[in-house]
Amino acid sequence: MKVSIFLHKVSEWRHKLKLSANNFFLLLSVAVGIVAGLAAVALKQATGALESLFQVYERSGNFVLLIAPVIGILLATTYTWVFRKGKLGRGISNVVENINTKGGYMEKDKMYSHMVTSSLTVGLGGSMGLEAPIVVTGAAFGSNIASLFKLTDEERILLLACGASAGISAIFGAPIAGVLFSIEVLLKKFSTVHFVPLLIASAVASVISQLLYHGGQLFYIFTQGWDMRALPFYLLLSILTGFYSLYVLKSITYSANVLDGIKNPYKKALIGGIALGGAIFLLPPLFGEGYHTVQLLLNSDYTRLFDSSLLFKFHTSQYALLFITVAILLVKVFAAQLTVSSGGNGGFFAPSLFMGSMIGFFYVYSINYFNIGKIMGVDKLNEPNFIAVAMAGLMSGVMHTPLTAIFLIAESTGGYTLLVPLMIVSSFSYVISIYFHPQSIYQKH
DSSP states (O other), X not given: OOHHHHHHHHHHHHHHHTOOHHHHHHHHHHHHHHHHHHHXXXXXXXXXXXXXXXXXXXXXXXXXXXXXXXXXXXXHHHHHHXXXXXXXXXXXXXXXXXXXXXXXXXXXXXXXXXXXXXXXXXXXXXXXXXXXXXXXXXXXXXXXXXXXXXXXXXXXXXXXXXXXXXXXXXXXXXXXXXXXXXXXXXXXXXXXXXXXXXXXXXXXXXXXXXXXXXXXXXXXXXXXXXXXXXXXXXXXXXXXXXXXXXXXXXXXXXXXXXXXXXXXXXXXXXXXXXXHHHHHHHSGGGSTTOHHHHHHHHTTOGGGGGTTOTTGGGTTOHHHHXXXXXXXXXXXXXXXXXXHHTTOOOBSHHHHHXXXXXXXXXXXXXXXXXXXXXXXXXXXXXXXXXXXXXXXXXXXXXXXXXXXXXXHHHHHHOOGGGHHHHHHHHHHHHHHHHHHOXXXXXXXX
16 A cells, blocks of 8 residues: 555544544554564564574583674674665664754664664674664654654654653563653653653553563562661662762773774674674673573572583582672673674663672672671571662663663562662662763763
8 A cells, every 4th residue: 555545544534533633643652552562572582583593501611602692793784784884873872863953753774674683683692682772663663653644843752752662661561661761861851741642652562562472571579578677788789889880881981992993894793793702601691681690690590690601610609609790790891882883783771780680699699698787687688689679770870760770670570569779779879870970871872
């Protein structure tokens, strides 16, 4: 069906139903929620299928991990240069730029190009996440649907935000966090009338995702709430996540241009992919999004950090466990940046949550192992609680989105009883980060 015929039929249908402009816009937000939800499901399914090809369990050393990232980044680079002439426009910062400079207009190819390149990158081991690509994809659907019906720039930006919210909602199963993300990052001029279309798109996408993909939350946490006696330890955790956020932001700045001297994109992909593969071979939890590792930590299954590692023979040593955790915390940010710098595609949501879980684990495990909690009259701190809360703290510090971080963790883990410590840690981490580093990761890039 030609576009002109389709638009004519829609116009006739709208006239018969006597739909006002506002009601028609709400229907468009439903449509955006559906397509963004379907896109998120397709992206997760494609990435999962690729990951399963390389999930070869080895007790000590998995040489497949050396090769997979190279293949993924080379394939993503090939697609980018063959079909997009090297101009892909990665990251959420590009969506923000389109809002600020182009009235929310986004190219049609972004409705699929980020899905292709990110699934190849992350599915084959690239140390990034799928959330930024699905935000770009959902936003592109919203923008182009708005352009199709000749909406105003203001309406296009709002429908773009609906697509972004829907993408976050579907990928995490967190509809409220999806709405808050658009408010904190995309919609600088926000009014309460924006809530309804954002909520509709986000809710619809969540339903689509639950019906067709995992049918529930992203992570599972076993908690009975939090102990008031642990409050000082949550305050200390907020300081730790705040300053570790600064380490992440500064490291990204210093490592962003590490491969810029290599002009040939395929040579850059090969060198960067080999370096990334080496890092993943030495520290296997760096492979892909890392959500499997996050769930292992929430399950208190800590020795699985040694799976496929050359250090597997030390998996019963608590000191070796702390050592590998520190190593991962130091290297992860560079692995993530290397993934993108070498030509891959992905977002920083997943690395933030992954690093947050690791810093939270290191913190609470050290306190419990050395019995530091007894100083405050606490025999043992609840480890999954602190791991989950630290995820929100780091995300808030790196992205400067405290509200999104709080509700994302509450929704994606089911840990609503942790709202107070989530609020405390996210808020203080955000304050520390923004004081020393006013620009978020999106503003910086």
